[in-house]
Amino acid sequence: MHRFRIANMNCGGCAKGVTATLRQADPLAQIDIALDTGEAAVTSAVDPARLEQALRDAGWQAERIPA
Numbered sequence: 001m002h003r004f005r006i007a008n009m010n011c012g013g014c015a016k017g018v019t020a021t022l023r024q025a026d027p028l029a030q031i032d033i034a035l036d037t038g039e040a041a042v043t044s045a046v047d048p049a050r051l052e053q054a055l056r057d058a059g060w061q062a063e064r065i066p067a
Helices: 013-025 048-057
Strands: 002-006 032-035 039-043 060-065
Touching: 002 048, 013 032, 013 039, 013 048, 048 060
Parallel strands: none
Antiparallel strands: 002 039, 002 060, 032 039
16 A cells, blocks of 8 residues: 655545546546645556646645655
8 A cells, every 4th residue: 555645635626636537547546535734545556646747737635645
């Protein structure tokens, strides 16, 4: 599982946008959004650096949380 802190995700609409961005990078990803902490937990076979870059390219202030 990969975890990302997303500083500018603070509402349900943002959570949907983050989810859509991650699904574009990996349609099979399992995604759990925690708005209270601004984090996304992603179970994916895709390289986490690629997921992080996809989030950033979409305008999200994403930072990978080390395991």
